Amino acid sequence: MKTFLECIPCxxxxxxxxxxxxxxxxxxxxxxLNRVGEEIRDIPLDNTPPETGGLIxxxxxxxxxxxxxxxxxKEKNIAxxxxxxxxxxxxxxxxxxxxxxxxLALRIAAAGNVIDLGVEREFDLKRDIDDAINCDFxxxxxNLFYDKLSSAQNLLYIGDNSGEAVFDxxxxxxLKTQVIFATRxxxxxxxxxxKEAKEIGLNKYAEIxxxxxxxPGAIIKSTNEEFREVFNHADIVIAxxxxxxxxxxxxxxxxxxxxxxxxxxxxxxxxxxVEDFIFEKIN
Amino acid sequence: MKTFLECIPCxxxxxxxxxxxxxxxxxxxxxxLNRVGEEIRDIPLDNTPPETGGLIxxxxxxxxxxxxxxxxxKEKNIAxxxxxxxxxxxxxxxxxxxxxxxxLALRIAAAGNVIDLGVEREFDLKRDIDDAINCDFxxxxxNLFYDKLSSAQNLLYIGDNSGEAVFDxxxxxxLKTQVIFATRxxxxxxxxxxKEAKEIGLNKYAEIxxxxxxxPGAIIKSTNEEFREVFNHADIVIAxxxxxxxxxxxxxxxxxxxxxxxxxxxxxxxxxxVEDFIFEKIN
Numbered sequence: 001m002k003t004f005l006e007c008i009p010c011x012x013x014x015x016x017x018x019x020x021x022x023x024x025x026x027x028x029x030x031x032x033l034n035r036v037g038e039e040i041r042d043i044p045l046d047n048t049p050p051e052t053g054g055l056i057x058x059x060x061x062x063x064x065x066x067x068x069x070x071x072x073x074k075e076k077n078i079a080x081x082x083x084x085x086x087x088x089x090x091x092x093x094x095x096x097x098x099x100x101x102x103x104l105a106l107r108i109a110a111a112g113n114v115i116d117l118g119v120e121r122e123f124d125l126k127r128d129i130d131d132a133i134n135c136d137f138x139x140x141x142x143n144l145f146y147d148k149l150s151s152a153q154n155l156l157y158i159g160d161n162s163g164e165a166v167f168d169x170x171x172x173x174x175l176k177t178q179v180i181f182a183t184r185x186x187x188x189x190x191x192x193x194x195k196e197a198k199e200i201g202l203n204k205y206a207e208i209x210x211x212x213x214x215x216p217g218a219i220i221k222s223t224n225e226e227f228r229e230v231f232n233h234a235d236i237v238i239a240x241x242x243x244x245x246x247x248x249x250x251x252x253x254x255x256x257x258x259x260x261x262x263x264x265x266x267x268x269x270x271x272x273x274v275e276d277f278i279f280e281k282i283n
Numbered sequence: 284m285k286t287f288l289e290c291i292p293c294x295x296x297x298x299x300x301x302x303x304x305x306x307x308x309x310x311x312x313x314x315x316l317n318r319v320g321e322e323i324r325d326i327p328l329d330n331t332p333p334e335t336g337g338l339i340x341x342x343x344x345x346x347x348x349x350x351x352x353x354x355x356x357k358e359k360n361i362a363x364x365x366x367x368x369x370x371x372x373x374x375x376x377x378x379x380x381x382x383x384x385x386x387l388a389l390r391i392a393a394a395g396n397v398i399d400l401g402v403e404r405e406f407d408l409k410r411d412i413d414d415a416i417n418c419d420f421x422x423x424x425x426n427l428f429y430d431k432l433s434s435a436q437n438l439l440y441i442g443d444n445s446g447e448a449v450f451d452x453x454x455x456x457x458l459k460t461q462v463i464f465a466t467r468x469x470x471x472x473x474x475x476x477x478k479e480a481k482e483i484g485l486n487k488y489a490e491i492x493x494x495x496x497x498x499p500g501a502i503i504k505s506t507n508e509e510f511r512e513v514f515n516h517a518d519i520v521i522a523x524x525x526x527x528x529x530x531x532x533x534x535x536x537x538x539x540x541x542x543x544x545x546x547x548x549x550x551x552x553x554x555x556x557v558e559d560f561i562f563e564k565i566n
Contacts, residue, residue: 005302005309008316009295016292026288030328033291037323040316045309 001246003045003052004265011043011052012036018060018189022069035059049246054215054222057188068187074196077163081112082200084126089170098174099146105171106142106258107133110277112167113160113241113260129167132260138276145236145256145281152235154178157206158218158248160241160259161189162196168240172205179206180230182218189216191243217247242266254283284529286328286335287548294326294335295319301343301472305352318342332529337498337505340471351470357479360446364395365483367409372453381457382429388454389425389541390416393560395450396443396524396543412450415543421559428519428539428564435518437461440489441501441531443524443542444472445479451523455488462489463513465501472499474526500530525549537566 015036019029036056043052061067088108095101111132114125149155155177159165165181172179181202184191197208212224218239220228231237237255239248245257245266257280261267267274298319302312319339326335344350371391378384394415397408432438438460442448448464455462464485467474480491495507501522503511514520520538522531528540528549540563544550550557 005299005312005316008320009292009299012292012295016288019288026328029288033288034324037291037320040320045313 001048001249001266001269003043003047003049005045006265007049007052008040008043010263010265011040011049011056014053015056015060018057018069019064021073022060022064022066025064028063032059032063035063048217048219048250050213050215050217050219050243051222053217053243054188054213054219057216058214070187070190074162074190077161077190078166078196078200080125081163081166084129085166085170088129088167089173092170092174102146102149102171102174103142104133105174106145106279109164109167109171109240110137110258110260110279112164113258132277135277137279138272139270139278139280141256141279141281145279148236149175149177152177154180154230154234155236155238156230156234157181158211158237158239158244159183159192159197160244162192162200163190164240165192165197165202166200169200169202169205172202177235180234181206181208182211182227182230183208184214184216185210185212185224186214188214189243191216213247215243215247217243217245219247220251245270249282252283254281256281284331284532284549284552286326286330286332288328289548290332290335291323291326293546293548294323294332294339297336298339298343301340301352302347304356305343305347305349308347311346315342315346318346331500331502331533333496333498333500333502333526334505336500336526337471337496337502340499341497353470353473357445357473360444360473361449361479361483363408364446364449367412368449368453371412371450372456375453375457385429385432385454385457386425387416388457389428389562392447392450392454392523393420393541393543393562395447396541415560418560420562421555422553422561422563424539424562424564428562431519432458432460435460437463437513437517438519438521439463439465439513439517441465441494441520441522441527442467442475442480443527445475445483446473447523448475448480448485449483452483452485452488455485460518463517464489464491465494465510465513466491467497467499468493468495468507469497471497472526474499496530498526498530500526500528502530503534528553532565535566537564539564 015032019032092105111129114128157179183193183197187193194210209226211218211227213222239255239257241259248255260277261272264274298315302315375388394412397411440462466476466480470476477493492509494501494510496502496505522538522540524542531538543560544555547557
């Protein structure tokens with residue numbers, strides 16, 4: 001997805017939010033906003049938004065000297081997710097029909113995407129998950145996915161935020177094919193890195209690799225060779241969350257996007273409304 | 284009111300909104316955002332927000348070559364306000380008790396402040412006015428105002444947006460004291476200038492002067508001598524709207540602020556909630 005003019009005030013808001021999380025020093029936060037402001041001229045609108053996102057989080061780290069401002073938030077989100085994990089895992093594994101089991105696990109994984117909002121507003125995780133389990137997805141390519149799954153040798157699962165990865169694990173555990181779970185290359189926003197993926201225990205059910213990207217979305221030209229090799233040859237690719245949608249929606253290969261649309265620009269690009277869930281095959 | 288860090292993403296959003304109203308050329312709007320971005324470093328947080336607002340609307344005019352992008356919107360707002368004007372004027376003038384009459388007129392003038400939202404969202408003028416007439420103002424210094432009014436020789440009324448001025452006229456018409464109505468110095472946002480004030484017919488009930496300011500708020504150091512003379516010596520000053528609150532809330536003289544708080548930063552500064560109406564005496 002390209003950058004829209006509407007993204008630019010939002011970049012400034014993201015910089016402010018991240019600055020506030022990294023420090024309480026107003027002068028440092030102002031310096032972050034100054035630098036992001038100065039970069040606007042150099043943001044081409046045909047860049048994807050996560051490319052600018054990466055720049056913003058680098059500025060936050062450079063100015064504050066804090067490499068992982070969201071560390072505490074991530075730990076809290078993970079702990080919160082792990083609390084409810086056994087209940088949802090049990091609910092999934094009590095289902096005998098494999099298709100129904102995968103479907104429920106996939107809905108739970110989508111619901112995990114609400115954690116992205118944790119910083120901005122209060123949320124009730126259990127309620128949000130139960131809502132997502134029961135809601136109508138605006139785009140629902142589940143049958144296409146399930147058909148492919150039976151013959152797939154491997155599946156690349158591109159993670160999004162850290163707490164969400166706990167719910168991804170419920171789905172990944174049900175898949176009979178080899179799963180490669182890709183994380184961000186460095187801490188950026190509350191996104192999952194190798195560190196959190198291992199901490200959660202995802203390595204029990206998937207091979208974990210770093211995409212190498214230093215941005216909140218798997219921008220292919222910024223990924224490392226290992227990731228690109230998997231991306232190009234995987235039988236199935238699932239990309240979680242808005243950042244990966246922004247980074248990958250114009251790529252040529254078939255990708256299943258699983259996310260809740262929280263931003264009006266992304267919702268419009270996907271042809272849905274804000275708050276809608278989608279599981280959409282592109283290409 | 285000083286500039287808060289939260290104002291900075293909002294400046295960018297205002298620049299985008301004004302750019303979209305001035306032109307449909309995406310490159311020109313991007314250029315507006317580039318220039319506003321480059322100015323951020325030079326915005327001291329102890330400036331009032333309208334000082335930066337003035338800069339933003341100047342950039343919009345410089346880049347697009349359009350001096351009054353809101354002209355059409357102002358005309359529409361005025362026409363819309365004039366349609367309902369006779370009904371509300373009659374309602375006010377049917378009241379025999381002078382205090383009750385002034386109170387209702389003041390509530391209607393406050394309600395006119397919702398027109399500020401006209402650009403951003405749909406609004407039903409009549410419904411909003413009726414809501415304001417009947418609502419509880421969060422701050423309501425009406426008795427202090429009414430007491431002063433009996434002995435006041437003159438009153439400075441600092442206007443805000445153009446459509447709103449139609450409702451200000453209902454109040455001004457009821458005041459037995461001499462009223463000087465001050466406008467912005469140039470077209471900025473949808474704010475009232477000499478042109479619209481005369482067009483509405485405000486000159487029948489008040490002396491109209493330009494404040495000289497080139498910003499969406501009466502920043503004293505930017506006003507002309509004529510305005511300052513009146514401001515310093517008027518028995519009563521009423522300042523309408525958020526922009527004038529931002530510009531004047533730290534001034535030394537007694538001012539009655541009449542507005543609806545639409546921005547969270549202003550609401551917080553005034554100690555109220557977003558959506559609250561206030562009629563507040565400061566000093």
